[in-house]
Amino acid sequence: MSEGHEPDRTPGGTPGTPPNLRTTEVDLGGLVSVLATHLYSTPLVALRELVQNAHDSHTRRRLEDPDGAAGHTPEIRVRAGARSVAIEDTGAGLTEPEIHAYLATVGTGYTRLLREVTGSEELIGAFGLGFLSAFSVADEVTVTTTSHREPAQGHRYRSRGGEQYSVEPVAPRRTPGTVVELALKAEHAHLADEQALREVLGRYCVLLSVPVYVGDDEKPVNAIPVPWREPVPTTGLYAARMDFAAAFGRRFAPLTAFPLNPADEGADSVGLLWVQDGGTYGSSDNRDLAVYLRGMLLADDARDLLPSWAGFIGGVVESNRLTPTASREDLQRDEHYRALQQELTDAIVNGLYETARLYPSAWRRILARHGQDLLGAALCDDRLFTLLADDVPVPTSQGDLTAGALRAAGNGAVHVALGSGGGFEEMLYRAMQVPIARGDRYAVLPFLRRYAQLRDCRIVELGAESGNRELFRDPETPLPAEEEAWLAAALAEEGEQLVPARFDPPGLPLVLVPDREAELKARIEDDAADARIPSAALRLARAFTARTDGTVKARLYLNTASPAVRDLLAAYRSGHTGSATAAGLLRSLKVIMAAAAGSAGGDLAAALAGVGTAVAALTAPSDALSVGFGTLFASDEPGLDERGEGGR
Template sequence: MSEGHRPDPAPVEDLRTTEVDLGGLVSVLATHLYSTPLVALRELVQNAHDSHTRRRLEDPDGGHTPLIRVRGDAARRTVGIEDTGAGLTEPEIHAYLATVGTGYTRLLREVTGNDELIGAFGLGFLSAFSIADEVTVTTTSHREPGLGHRYRSRGGEQYSVEPVAARATPGSAVELTLKTEHAHLADEHALREVLTRYCVLLPIPVFVGDDERPVNDVPVPWRGPAEGDRHEARMRFAAAFGRRFEPLTAFPLTPAGADTDAVGLLWVQDGGTYGSSDNRDLAVYLRGMLLSDDARDLLPGWAGFIGGVVESNLLTPTASREDLQRDGHYRALQRALTDAIVDGLYETARLRPAAWRRILARHGQDLLGAALCDDRLFTLLADDVPVPTSQGDLTAGALRAAGGGAVHIALGSGGGFEEMLYRAMRVPIARGDRYAVLPFLRRYAQLRDCRIVELGSADGNRELFRDPERPLPAEESAWLAAALADEGEQLVPARFEPPGLPLVLVPDREAELKARIEDDRADARIPSAALRLARAFTARTDGEVRARLYLNLAAPAVQDLLAAYRTGHTGAATAAGLLRSLKVIMAAAAGPSAGSPAGDLTAALAGIGTAVSALTAALPPGLPTVPDTLPDGPPDTLPDGPPDTRSDGADTGPEQGAGA
């Protein structure tokens, strides 16, 4: 830049004032700012409360008696809210009552720092027009006790103010002429129900109609000195406040750290939950007035059985005062609530064993998931929380003891052959398909350093089904597979307990999962991310082997079957058909399994009759005999054993195979 050269001056901006469509603004704010017209009642009672607080701050020696009374007149379709607070002068009516977004309460809070004042945005009075055709305010200021003024407006866009006789005592009376669709609010029973919820924590008494007892005449257990049984007082409050369920126990919320001043009460609800059921029920009060009736997101996601009430002065409301801003105070309260629930459950387990047993019985499924979300809860619940098993609900410790030091889990979605096996072994089996059972027991096994047997997994199957002492010859394995296994089943010779159980069919859970996710409808039922993970997991199996038929070589029946086959006994085919029918019938009794072949139950039942006929063909003299031709059934279709090599060439009849 050359010396002496000066930049050109910046152009002067042509600033204009933003135009406001007052009618549209009033309509939006009055009609759409709030989720329910009931909020208008809350806002007007809140204004009355702040008027009392203002009068006490401005005239601390005035000795006025605070009181709020709400009346309904169904015949006139009106609701009135009257207070004995500070009242308004005529300039204050113009400056605050009739100016959108300007409120004396906010100014007073900034000047005095008083935390009892509730209003913040100068919008509360506007809510009256969401339910009323006409709003009238008759007021006398405590500063000018001899003057009275009446504000009147229809719709909120235009208003008038006129002098009237002063009220007997300073304060204000707001009268709403209700819109037709909100005429039901003039019923005093409805008013009493709504205001009991909204005002239960307000320190100023709120009356409805000519009632002599205020709706908020409820002892608040976390306020004032403790008298009598604290737990009993908490239970009474929880029972009065809970909307859907009775409380099983109740415990306090106390301030925790500098970022939250919240106090209140939490309780365990006596309402059945299962896994992902969400019955969280939390009400939040800001400076004594209900702010949110459903603040469940403040509670941890696993606490679907918790209800509660919280009050705070630090939380920041949204403009509608029906929700909270997600700021540091909000997050601090979330942490405090989680800690309070965990501490409360510990206190219940230690001091109130009867209530603790009821909680475990009612919310066992939820608590299994909760234990996985919080290490402190897992420590508390590991040995107490019930786990669903084939023998009813048992603790993990009882499962471990009954399993000889191992915890047994079925991975399938039904009892199936897993349950049949465990019943034969007289070992309870945990239902791993139920909510949180499998991960909970896996973690328990790590904590208690015990074995875990997951039937249906490769490791679990290896532990239960031991390899035989000597492998079967290929010819015998092939004959057994043809005689006993259906399509999709793989015969696996093994040794397992108890010896009285000759065989057991175990579905391949990976193949079962693969079949489900490859279903044409899978994409519609399973989120895409979960579907990709599941397909990656099942990529290692081709799905052809849907179940493994473990044959118990330690079973006497199987040993006799093999002996009959090796000697060429013709009864071997009949005995094999009997075992095959037994397999199908056991499967039908245990329930269908999505991964295992179903088998033909009708043919299996017929096969039982065929085998019995064949095995009883040689009867004592004088008894009727069976026909030479046996009825159709599975045994006739089974492969015969090797030909008889006796020197006389005679066949071995069925009667000789009866003892095979």
């Protein structure tokens, strides 16, 4: 500032204060209402916050008076009364100035200040808002407290709504500590139930080091041994983990349990993860992760910390470094959060490896229960794919088989059907006596494609053009155009393309294979697809199907190696009048099989009638045979006229 220059001043202001600057007014009543009523997602959080304050009171007493605290037993007791709940502790207590400075001042927390001074990681509170949660469930809050610094004095704080309060002296408690009494609102009267309190606090407080009792119970709700904290003999460690997982899990029993022990020396997170005994399939998401910050439940549903493919994992994580939101019901997505995500992924992969190596019976149960989910998981992590490639079950036409078993049964090739099977396709697969993987199931096709690359084996994708070429080989001798046209007229429906081929087994004369690209084209060009499918995905799908016009809806592969087909062609070439009857019988068989598969393949009633007519014609006296043929092909079968010639 240069000499002789007078600083800017405003009345009552300070040097450098801009003119007309005013102080922001705070509507304390409105602020209390918002914070107390809308900050927390559930009224149960009030119990958590008040028990948390009681825990910090014990830690504070030990930090401030280590010699005096050594002679008392920390304890928190929660009691239910007539529409009331009381939380009692034997911690540090409060002096009257501390009541005014911390209890009655929103946003000022002594716990946070003490942690900054001492560096203690045991203190939980951070924002000075926890006590305010009491007003979200109570009409009136009363706090009776005696400080360990002034054991001869006691004080009682009383407030309705949190905006105004009174403090009066009372006879001191026999020992330092605090009792917070909540006169519950009518809509929260259900909290005054001891069994409900045991269930809620048993989850909130399971990792607290201070015992928490309900009513006159002699056993605390947090009496479950914590395997990563307590010394357990190596021989009993796995059993201890399973016991904790069974006690903590809410919906499913554990199949195996393994620790979260990050390899990074800078990591602080510890805990336990387990595989849940609950069936999952593809999009099923049963992830169940609870996160505790310094021993108190912070997030009961932190599933986003787990990898998206781990829909079968449950767990408990304890950390001192994660940053809570103001409501302490969620976590900030910072570098500690992202680091924990990677630590959890590594722990799951390592835990599955450990289970496969050390606990084979548990591993078999995991594969049986979560095989479908593990197929997708293997595609998301190279380490998991290496572990699961030869073990994970794949759904096939012959039940669940491993990829290795599929490969062995297919003489070095893995066969996978792109459609849902049924009808002639299913008959063909069974007749081949080769298990066919269900490519329409979750993750099966991409998993087997990657497996084929890993094991350097062939993959035959039935329903795709390349797979069909391998399965349906060209005839030894091409059929004359006139014969192929007659067969097409006799056997194929509109939208079906006749394809002469050779395939096994010879006893199967024909196979109707739907065109999967034509099916997809029909689905995505449906008007309703615009509402069902996101626009970007719809554009990509339509670009993919633009290469087909959709007129060929199925291909009818005719087995020229089949004795039945050879006899049919021989009869046609010789002019045998029975060729038309035989062709009609094959056509009817095709329609019946297509109907059995639930797909459209012609007129079923006409096909059934055609079978009867063919049988009658074949068993009729020779002089009536020509009449039988005429009746058969003058009926509802459109492909042939009464002379057995194409009528299209």
